[in-house]
Amino acid sequence: MSDPVYNPAEIEVQVQQRWQENDAFRAREDAQGEKYYCLSMLPYPSGALHMGHVRNYTIGDVISRYQRMCGRNVLQPMGWDAFGLPAENAAIKNNTAPAAWTYANIDHMREQLKRLGFAYDWSRELATCKPEYYRWEQLMFTRLMEKGLAYRRDAEVNWDPVDQTVLANEQVVDGRGWRSGAPVEKKSITQWFLRITDYAEELLNGLDQLDGWPDAVKTMQRNWIGRSEGAEFGMDVCDAQGNSLAGAYQVNVFTTRPDTAFGMTYAVLAPEHPLVDKIATDTHREAVREFVASARATTELDRLAVDGSLEKRGVFTGAYLMNPFTRKPVPLYIADYVLMGYGTGAIMAVPGQDERDWEFAEVHGLPVVRTVEPPEGWQGKAWTEDGPAINSEWLNGLNMEEAKQQAISWLEEQGIGQRKVNYRLRDWGVSRQRYWGCPIPVIYCPDCGAVPVPEDQLPVVLPEDVTFMGVQSPIKADPEWRQTTCPKCGAAAERETDTFDTFMESSWYYARYCSPGAQSQLDERANYWLPVDQYIGGIEHAILHLMYFRFYHRLLRDAGMVDSDEPATRLLCQGMVIADTYYTESDDGHTHWVNPADVEVERDAKGKPLGAKRRSDGQPVNIGAVEKMSKSKNNGVDPQGLVDRYGADCVRLFSMFASPPDQSLEWSDSGVEGASRFLRRVWAQVMRHTSGGACVALDPARLNAGQKEIRRLLHDTIAKVSDDISRRYTFNTAIAAVMELSNHLAKFDDDSEQGRAVMHEAWLAIVRLLNPITPHICEALWAELGETSALYQAPWPEVDESARVRQQVTVVVQVNGKVRARLELEPGIDQDAAMAVAMENENVQRHVEDKTVRKIIHVPDRLLNIVVG
RNA sequence: GCCGGAGUGGCGGAACUGGUAGACGCGCCGGAUUCAAAAUCCGGUUCUGGCAACAGAGUGUCGGUUCGAGUCCGACCUCCGGCACCA
Numbered sequence: 001m002s003d004p005v006y007n008p009a010e011i012e013v014q015v016q017q018r019w020q021e022n023d024a025f026r027a028r029e030d031a032q033g034e035k036y037y038c039l040s041m042l043p044y045p046s047g048a049l050h051m052g053h054v055r056n057y058t059i060g061d062v063i064s065r066y067q068r069m070c071g072r073n074v075l076q077p078m079g080w081d082a083f084g085l086p087a088e089n090a091a092i093k094n095n096t097a098p099a100a101w102t103y104a105n106i107d108h109m110r111e112q113l114k115r116l117g118f119a120y121d122w123s124r125e126l127a128t129c130k131p132e133y134y135r136w137e138q139l140m141f142t143r144l145m146e147k148g149l150a151y152r153r154d155a156e157v158n159w160d161p162v163d164q165t166v167l168a169n170e171q172v173v174d175g176r177g178w179r180s181g182a183p184v185e186k187k188s189i190t191q192w193f194l195r196i197t198d199y200a201e202e203l204l205n206g207l208d209q210l211d212g213w214p215d216a217v218k219t220m221q222r223n224w225i226g227r228s229e230g231a232e233f234g235m236d237v238c239d240a241q242g243n244s245l246a247g248a249y250q251v252n253v254f255t256t257r258p259d260t261a262f263g264m265t266y267a268v269l270a271p272e273h274p275l276v277d278k279i280a281t282d283t284h285r286e287a288v289r290e291f292v293a294s295a296r297a298t299t300e301l302d303r304l305a306v307d308g309s310l311e312k313r314g315v316f317t318g319a320y321l322m323n324p325f326t327r328k329p330v331p332l333y334i335a336d337y338v339l340m341g342y343g344t345g346a347i348m349a350v351p352g353q354d355e356r357d358w359e360f361a362e363v364h365g366l367p368v369v370r371t372v373e374p375p376e377g378w379q380g381k382a383w384t385e386d387g388p389a390i391n392s393e394w395l396n397g398l399n400m401e402e403a404k405q406q407a408i409s410w411l412e413e414q415g416i417g418q419r420k421v422n423y424r425l426r427d428w429g430v431s432r433q434r435y436w437g438c439p440i441p442v443i444y445c446p447d448c449g450a451v452p453v454p455e456d457q458l459p460v461v462l463p464e465d466v467t468f469m470g471v472q473s474p475i476k477a478d479p480e481w482r483q484t485t486c487p488k489c490g491a492a493a494e495r496e497t498d499t500f501d502t503f504m505e506s507s508w509y510y511a512r513y514c515s516p517g518a519q520s521q522l523d524e525r526a527n528y529w530l531p532v533d534q535y536i537g538g539i540e541h542a543i544l545h546l547m548y549f550r551f552y553h554r555l556l557r558d559a560g561m562v563d564s565d566e567p568a569t570r571l572l573c574q575g576m577v578i579a580d581t582y583y584t585e586s587d588d589g590h591t592h593w594v595n596p597a598d599v600e601v602e603r604d605a606k607g608k609p610l611g612a613k614r615r616s617d618g619q620p621v622n623i624g625a626v627e628k629m630s631k632s633k634n635n636g637v638d639p640q641g642l643v644d645r646y647g648a649d650c651v652r653l654f655s656m657f658a659s660p661p662d663q664s665l666e667w668s669d670s671g672v673e674g675a676s677r678f679l680r681r682v683w684a685q686v687m688r689h690t691s692g693g694a695c696v697a698l699d700p701a702r703l704n705a706g707q708k709e710i711r712r713l714l715h716d717t718i719a720k721v722s723d724d725i726s727r728r729y730t731f732n733t734a735i736a737a738v739m740e741l742s743n744h745l746a747k748f749d750d751d752s753e754q755g756r757a758v759m760h761e762a763w764l765a766i767v768r769l770l771n772p773i774t775p776h777i778c779e780a781l782w783a784e785l786g787e788t789s790a791l792y793q794a795p796w797p798e799v800d801e802s803a804r805v806r807q808q809v810t811v812v813v814q815v816n817g818k819v820r821a822r823l824e825l826e827p828g829i830d831q832d833a834a835m836a837v838a839m840e841n842e843n844v845q846r847h848v849e850d851k852t853v854r855k856i857i858h859v860p861d862r863l864l865n866i867v868v869g
Numbered sequence: 870g871c872c873g874g875a876g877u878g879g880c881g882g883a884a885c886u887g888g889u890a891g892a893c894g895c896g897c898c899g900g901a902u903u904c905a906a907a908a909u910c911c912g913g914u915u916c917u918g919g920c921a922a923c924a925g926a927g928u929g930u931c932g933g934u935u936c937g938a939g940u941c942c943g944a945c946c947u948c949c950g951g952c953a954c955c956a
Contacts, residue, residue: 215873220952310954359954677909678894730883732893822889
């Protein structure tokens with residue numbers, strides 16, 4: 001390999017071959033060392049890797065390879081989130097089967113990942129669309145049905161009236177079906193749900209323990225769970241005089257502000273509330289019906305008012321509710337600002353203390369009673385903050401918290417209500433009316449109802465060899481697939497033709513990697529590896545995926561399959577990959593986006609961009625914003641082309657160097673060139689060193705000052721890089737530190753025996769420091785430096801603290817806080833001695849002059865600030 | 870509207886615990902090499918003034934604390950992301 005010219009294509013293929021032959025990255029449960037499970041979110045096999053994948057998986061690989069070098073027993077697996085809508089869209093478009101399309105994509109993308117040199121244990125690879133994977137998910141679901149954690153109820157879907165099919169949210173474009181262009185309707189159908197709300201409290205409290213998760217993600221999850229404490233209480237329906245009605249109904253309301261109940265001036269039911277039909281009086285029934293119908297047909301978008309808030313629409317029912325606090329009736333309205341899906345779908349309205357109620361009261365001419373005194377001089381509408389209670393009889397004078405507690409106690413004493421906690425979080429609807437997903441393992445029997453498919457009849461296999469006739473799911477269109485017999489009574493019955501939400505598969509794949517081949521969902525190996533020590537993925541999954549997988553982990557725990565409460569102890573969310581955009585405008589006003597690869601930027605003498613032109617025809621183009629790589633802005637950069645041209649190491653290096661992993665990464669072709677230049681320089685420097693032949697052993701006692709200085713820089717660098725990679729995760733600064741060291745080595749012109757020994761020590765260390773980031777070139781240089789072992793098995797370099805002892809330190813001398821000199825002094829010098837040297841300095845003298853020294857601040861070995869006046 | 874995050878050279882970014890602002894890289898300028906170009910190597914590069922030594926200014930804005938503030942405190946501005954009638 002000792003080629004004087006760095007040839008990444010050749011080296012990378014050779015090194016990868018050696019890893020494969022040695023099965024270098026297979027994870028074993030019985031291996032030495034503490035376990036370390038490093039997991040990157042699995043990709044959807046869309047067809048080709050994009051830059052976001054490269055970034056995500058390089059971060060994971062850097063961490064994995066570092067941990068391996070530190071002696072940990074590392075598991076780093078990879079798999080495919082293989083079910084999903086794009087396969088169906090491609091199938092309809094190209095007339096192929098989703099399965100064939102998916103498997104072809106997986107094959108291509110697997111090769112791309114291998115070409116990038118990620119240290120995966122490929123023996124654990126999985127694809128979620130395979131029956132041997134999803135059968136366990138089906139079994140789990142049937143168990144959840146038995147436990148009552150999976151249940152059925154009606155829920156709304158987007159219905160395309162022309163294509164006669166349910167649309168996923170992403171298939172609805174501006175309120176119309178993506179293919180038919182017909183306005184989408186809401187339709188209620190029966191669907192399966194998982195009771196994630198049973199775990200709301202635990203999912204919320206668990207966040208407090210997740211110190212290794214970004215605060216942003218934890219905050220988003222807290223808001224999503226949306227815990228609110230308050231009271232729920234019943235109110236009787238009555239007439240305007242407060243007379244109770246025969247066969248009267250009761251309405252339950254939830255409120256977080258029971259302290260304001262004396263200010264209730266009306267009450268509201270959601271349009272979908274079950275009592276809506278029953279409560280309206282004869283004179284109001286027609287108006288109520290009309291309103292409910294129109295509320296169902298109108299989207300939120302249609303109701304956006306000019307100021308961006310939603311129009312407060314509603315209608316009076318003719319009925320009243322008795323306010324138990326005041327013993328006075330309040331009018332009952334129907335309004336669509338009250339949601340059926342939260343609380344009880346009914347509220348007490350207190351315009352004086354709630355902004356929404358204020359707005360509604362304003363529109364409908366309802367009275368306002370203030371029950372909390374706003375601060376003096378306050379000019380707003382509803383006062384929602386703390387203050388002394390007023391107009392509230394026995395609550396008057398109390399603050400918000402005291403009044404709440406009093407009101408709740410009163411409700412409980414009276415037996416009409418109680419303390420209540422509500423969550424925004426809704427149960428997880430897992431039914432999808434799509435083909436390319438895991439079949440929901442349920443059989444519908446006319447007599448026995450919904451029956452879980454028994455274990456010995458699992459998996460319910462999705463047929464893969466299908467043809468799409470239009471947009472219908474092939475298993476919905478095929479009457480034969482549906483036909484079966486009831487497992488309970490043996491009568492003719494039908495299979496469920498809906499499939500699972502694909503978040504179902506991605507909720508437990510991390511655990512299955514730990515039990516490859518197990519004839520159960522998981523086996524005891526899962527407890528060896530779990531929880532995941534480091535999880536890496538995009539922030540776009542902050543809520544859904546990361547909530548579902550925390551939930552599913554608890555389902556696995558409660559089924560006795562894992563011991564831990566949380567699936568992952570640390571989480572890293574990488575930033576977006578962004579790039580410049582360029583465009584031209586045609587005469588008809590259309591914008592045409594030009595790919596950055598086609599553009600050349602012209603600059604002035606200082607490097608400021610002046611303009612840009614298209615390479616192909618020299619025509620000027622406009623410079624747009626720096627935006628997320630996307631097809632629509634035509635600013636995507638294909639990783640494959642870069643790997644072909646510069647090599648995997650270079651692409652990996654630039655991805656890690658351009659910014660810290662959690663920030664957005666601005667792609668730059670010249671930056672990639674810079675990374676490539678660095679690797680070529682490293683290669684050339686090592687070749688120059690090895691061309692001098694073998695080195696003698698390093699003897700620290702015999703080093704001259706220059707040699708000691710290089711050793712000091714080296715061991716400072718080892719310390720910094722170790723800290724950057726293990727604690728700070730700032731791979732960019734780790735690389736910068738190595739670059740700095742290599743710049744010093746390039747100037748270290750010392751062919752003496754000990755000079756070459758120092759150089760040798762330095763390169764052996766650098767090759768290991770860079771190995772997690774650019775493993776191929778490092779493996780080759782490791783051999784070039786005479787090492788016979790494989791680098792992937794080499795230990796992380798150790799810091800020699802004795803080499804870091806400085807002969808001299810730079811002490812900054814300030815006069816009145818301004819830097820006036822930098823002195824090279826012996827370490828440990830005291831204030832008086834430092835002052836003596838400082839005062840000999842001409843520049844310091846000039847600024848001190850004959851002024852009185854009022855104060856001296858001395859930070860040993862760093863700074864001396866002379867305060868004069 | 871609410872909740873997060875961020876504002877530092879021409880650009881990406883560094884400065885980790887209040888102590889040298891601009892590491893490292895890109896770009897740009899100058900030089901070497903070359904018939905020439907590419908590649909490579911050397912030097913310079915926050916702004917203003919100065920041949921220079923050096924001086925002054927400077928981390929979104931305004932104010933504060935401190936011997937000393939990019940970093941801490943208060944008020945504000947801008948941008949990005951998330952949620953959005955959740956009672």
